[in-house]
Amino acid sequence: MAPSQHVQVNLSPAELSYLRSSLAQSPPIRLDHTKGPKDFRSMRAEYDVLPGANGSARIALDDGLEALVGVKAEVEKSQRSPRVDEQEHRLTVAAGDMDMQDADDDDTKAKGQNAWVEMSVEIPGFRDEDALPVFLASMLTESLLASGGLKDRLYINRRFHWKLYIDILLLSPALSYPLALLSMTTHLALLTSRLPALKSEKDEDPLFDDDWDASVPLYPKSKGKTKGTQAMDRPPVIVLAMAVDQNIIFDPCKEELAVADAVLAVACTDSTSSPSGAQVIAIRTIDPPSHLTPLGVPNAMNSATGGVVPASTADAITQRELLASSDVWTPPRGGMKRALVGQIVKAVVEKGGVAEEVIQALQSIDVG
Amino acid sequence: MPLDTSTYSLALLRLDGRRWNELRRLHAQISVQAAASGSSYLEMGNTKILCTVSGPSEARRGAGGGGAGSSEGNLEVDVSFAGFSGVERRKRRQDKRTTDLSHTLTSSLTPLLHLHLYPHSTITLTLSILSQDGSLLAACINSATLALIDAGVPMTDYLTAVTCASSPSTSDEEAGDPLLDVNSAEEQELPFLTLGTVGREGRVGVCVMESRVRGEGVEGMVAVGIEGCARVREIVDGVVRGYGKRFA
Numbered sequence: 001m002a003p004s005q006h007v008q009v010n011l012s013p014a015e016l017s018y019l020r021s022s023l024a025q026s027p028p029i030r031l032d033h034t035k036g037p038k039d040f041r042s043m044r045a046e047y048d049v050l051p052g053a054n055g056s057a058r059i060a061l062d063d064g065l066e067a068l069v070g071v072k073a074e075v076e077k078s079q080r081s082p083r084v085d086e087q088e089h090r091l092t093v094a095a096g097d098m099d100m101q102d103a104d105d106d107d108t109k110a111k112g113q114n115a116w117v118e119m120s121v122e123i124p125g126f127r128d129e130d131a132l133p134v135f136l137a138s139m140l141t142e143s144l145l146a147s148g149g150l151k152d153r154l155y156i157n158r159r160f161h162w163k164l165y166i167d168i169l170l171l172s173p174a175l176s177y178p179l180a181l182l183s184m185t186t187h188l189a190l191l192t193s194r195l196p197a198l199k200s201e202k203d204e205d206p207l208f209d210d211d212w213d214a215s216v217p218l219y220p221k222s223k224g225k226t227k228g229t230q231a232m233d234r235p236p237v238i239v240l241a242m243a244v245d246q247n248i249i250f251d252p253c254k255e256e257l258a259v260a261d262a263v264l265a266v267a268c269t270d271s272t273s274s275p276s277g278a279q280v281i282a283i284r285t286i287d288p289p290s291h292l293t294p295l296g297v298p299n300a301m302n303s304a305t306g307g308v309v310p311a312s313t314a315d316a317i318t319q320r321e322l323l324a325s326s327d328v329w330t331p332p333r334g335g336m337k338r339a340l341v342g343q344i345v346k347a348v349v350e351k352g353g354v355a356e357e358v359i360q361a362l363q364s365i366d367v368g
Numbered sequence: 369m370p371l372d373t374s375t376y377s378l379a380l381l382r383l384d385g386r387r388w389n390e391l392r393r394l395h396a397q398i399s400v401q402a403a404a405s406g407s408s409y410l411e412m413g414n415t416k417i418l419c420t421v422s423g424p425s426e427a428r429r430g431a432g433g434g435g436a437g438s439s440e441g442n443l444e445v446d447v448s449f450a451g452f453s454g455v456e457r458r459k460r461r462q463d464k465r466t467t468d469l470s471h472t473l474t475s476s477l478t479p480l481l482h483l484h485l486y487p488h489s490t491i492t493l494t495l496s497i498l499s500q501d502g503s504l505l506a507a508c509i510n511s512a513t514l515a516l517i518d519a520g521v522p523m524t525d526y527l528t529a530v531t532c533a534s535s536p537s538t539s540d541e542e543a544g545d546p547l548l549d550v551n552s553a554e555e556q557e558l559p560f561l562t563l564g565t566v567g568r569e570g571r572v573g574v575c576v577m578e579s580r581v582r583g584e585g586v587e588g589m590v591a592v593g594i595e596g597c598a599r600v601r602e603i604v605d606g607v608v609r610g611y612g613k614r615f616a
Contacts, residue, residue: 052499060401060402063402064402064403064404066401066403068498070450070451070498071452072451072452074456074457122450167451169450169496171401171496172402173403173422
């Protein structure tokens with residue numbers, strides 16, 4: 001997507017060049033020099049902040065970026081599905097040669113629809129139909145729906161289903177690219193969301209237990225219950241990583257983003273199929289704001305410093321090409337080496353990697 | 369949904385167990401957000417509001433007159449309802465109610481602020497309503513006051529507000545008993561007004577009423593409202609002082 005003006009920082013070409021070269025060092029020196037390449041900004045998180053929502057969470061980062069997510073579920077009448085006969089047929093077969101439990105499992109499988117989850121992102125200073133909120137919402141929705149487990153749990157019976165509304169509010173102005181923050185807040189809100197327990201059976205009009213203590217979590221805790229059928233039981237989380245030369249830097253701040261060669265958003269969830277590590281759901285490249293930074297003018301091309309101004313634009317372009325490897329700031333042109341993508345993905349998903357760390361950290365908030 | 373408030377006359381206790389002149393729990397914080405010039409978070413019962421102030425800053429171009437070129441600063445108020453704030457999830461953008469709210473806020477706060485100190489500039493108030501349970505305008509006014517104080521915008525005094533309803537009278541000849549600080553259930557049932565006062569002496573700065581009530585009832589409601597505003601003022605003042613002590 002096109003970088004927005006709000007993410008733009010006011011740094012001169014000289015400052016950008018300095019920042020880039022310090023980030024390209026080995027080991028990289030970040031803007032906040034106490035942080036290593038894999039360190040995240042510190043944050044404060046809390047959940048269950050709203051009385052009227054099924055689940056909610058608020059995360060505030062150190063630099064003032066703050067997001068609030070409310071999850072609200074409503075019962076909605078399902079459209080009559082064209083596959084009813086087929087399903088019924090399968091059910092009778094299942095009941096015939098398997099025990100009832102399995103049949104029920106079968107019943108709720110692959111019945112969810114993507115439209116049952118609706119997400120909206122609100123960012124101050126942006127309209128609803130602006131590119132940034134729409135893009136963020138679609139990116140968060142697509143990773144959420146990729147696993148399919150969530151939408152199947154929204155199935156109540158053949159006539160009714162839960163409709164899940166996820167409202168994401170950025171409470172502060174969009175200081176840096178807020179994708180990772182929004183994703184983590186959504187993760188925490190979904191993790192702590194609860195739905196009322198169903199009391200009615202089969203295709204009756206749904207009737208729920210009015211005791212909130214009896215409610216069931218939207219994402220069931222997988223303690224002891226390790227079935228192969230339920231592969232995903234935690235919402236995904238999106239990690240933002242950027243590349244500068246050969247270095248990979250996670251959770252970049254806005255100044256760091258302004259010198260990025262390339263930015264990747266990696267959506268991942270912890271895999272229950274393998275004992276350790278995480279699993280990638282989706283990867284997207286994000287157009288970094290560095291493309292829009294002003295380019296520096298080298299001394300050789302600046303008449304004020306004794307250089308010669310190139311006669312034509314073609315001449316100027318040729319001279320710039322020759323200067324590409326010098327310290328004069330030229331905005332990166334995008335593109336990313338395949339090996340670098342591999343390295344980022346590996347750093348995210350490996351055992352003890354970034355994704356696992358983030359998911360564990362958010363999980364421990366829920367527990368503690 | 370008809371709601372039975374008739375039990376009030378029996379025990380003189382309201383639906384949530386309060387007496388006629390009791391406020392709901394009022395909890396407020398200031399400086400809740402590092403990125404804003406000023407911010408506040410206010411809970412009046414289950415009504416929760418986050419207010420941020422940005423500015424005074426240069427007037428936005430294309431904002432249409434306002435601060436640009438004028439000798440006085442300009443206050444802009446932006447109210448947004450979160451989708452999950454009500455009982456039912458509802459998406460709302462700029463309907464009549466939000467415009468009404470922001471207009472009332474702008475017109476009541478502008479005379480209090482020393483805007484002549486900030487020519488050619490704009491102060492933007494952003495109110496996010498996170499949860500609504502009655503007394504919305506009052507809660508907005510209180511949180512806006514707090515956020516403006518946190519931002520350090522010079523103003524003459526606190527503007528604090530409460531709502532006040534009139535319940536059917538217990539004795540026959542009276543006009544009706546006033547109730548302080550209504551929640552959303554009472555708001556649907558009873559006529560109520562929102563009253564805001566300025567300063568310790570309780571000058572009325574805002575008075576909004578959208579429902580019908582007998583003329584005799586208004587005086588009692590205003591009297592109780594002014595009393596309530598003074599109590600809100602104490603709480604709000606306590607929050608500001610408490611915050612100041614941290615730096616003392």
